[in-house]
Amino acid sequence: MLDMRQLAALSAVVEEGSFDRAASRLHVTQSAVSQRIKQLEERLGQTLVVRTVPIHATEAGQQVLKHFRQISLLEQELMAGLSQQDERGFTKVAIGINADSLETWFPDALSALVQRERLLMDLKVDDQDATQQLLKDGEVIGCVTSSPKAMPGCICVPLGVIPYRCLASRDYLKHYFPDGVTAEAFRCAPVAEFSHKDQLQNRYLQQFFGIGPHEYPRHRIPSSTAFCDLIVRGLACGMVPEQQGAALMASGVLEEMTPGRYLAVPLYWHVWNLGSTLVRQLTDELVSEAARQLEPFEAHPRLTHPG
Known part of the structure; x- marks a missing residue:
């Protein structure tokens, strides 16, 4: 049986990025935190953290953290059942x-549950193709991702599909595409992307125009709201989800650059298979709201339109 104080010290050091901040969080001395982690490493015969700035977990450390967060969740549920939640009555939940x-359907899915069960959400934002790594590393108990493949010890539940269309303002189209939407024009027109992990623009341009990922200029905008705003201002075009783009197209603020050509992104909920009441509640709420706001899989048998 691993020592919970040592596990808590490891979690605090990795989350805070330093021994000093971890000590403040745990209300102990820095040397006590260092000693607990050293004892845990000796107990397991593995180095668990890389002592850089900020400190981060080794692969073995990630596995230990995953174990700690799983048993912490089960312990929180037990305490809640015995009316012994934390001193403020909240339960912390980390989700990728x-x-x-996050900008569209997700808050509607969990707002009632968060209030009813007194949850504190720790949301870790990443591209839909990358959130599963957060689950693999033990940073979250569940994630929304585009991958249908469940990891060992986890379950995968289909949620629905989000169509993405390439949108632009009229001013942008007049400036960069005066002779129509062509591959040649795209090579000189700035495109918005969320991060270096965002592959939607690359997939769209490769699929429909034969343009490679390094053949066009781009803005990198790590905010869903600012991403859309940049496009509305005529500074770029980009792949916008249906829920954000529909009203902008209907009002004439933005136009679809290639009507009938779009990409559909499937979303799945991956979560630890713990037999936990909270896990079941999270899953039920997400599936229910996704059915209301996302499009069904059968409406998009092909994820590229036209395929």
Whole structure:
């Protein structure tokens, strides 16, 4: 049986990035934190943290953290059942989520549950193709991702599909595409992307125009709201989810650059298979709201339109 104080010290050091901040969080001395981690490393015969700035977990450390967070969740549920939650009555839940879901349907899915069960959300935002790594590393108990493949010890639940269309303002189209939307014009027109992990623009341009990922200029905008705003201002075009783009197209603020050509992104909920009441509640709420706001899989048998 591993020592919970040592596990808590490891978690605090990795989350805070330093021994000093971890000590403040745990209300102990820095040497006590260092000693607990050293004892845990000796107990397991593995180096668990890389002592850089900021400190981060080794691969073995990530596995230990995953174990700690799983048993912490089960312990929180037990305490809640015995009316012994934390001193303020809250339960902390870490979830990996993509920015577009966070901006649109996700808050509606969990707002009632968060209030009813007194949850504190720790949302870790990444691209939908990358959030599963957060689950693998033990940083979250569940994630929304585009991958349908469940990891060992986890379950995968289909949520729905989000169509993405390449949108632009009229001013942008007049300036960069005076002779129509062509591959040649795209090579000189700035495109917005969320991060270096965002592959939607690359996939769209490769699929429909044969343009490689390094053949066009781009803005990198790590905010879903600012991403759309940049496009509305005529500074770029970009792949916008249906829920954000529909009203902008209907009002004439933005136009679809290639009507009928779009990409559909499938979303799945991956979560630890713990038999936990909270896990079941999270899953039920997400599936229910996704059914209301996302498009069904059968509406998009092909994820590229036209395929």
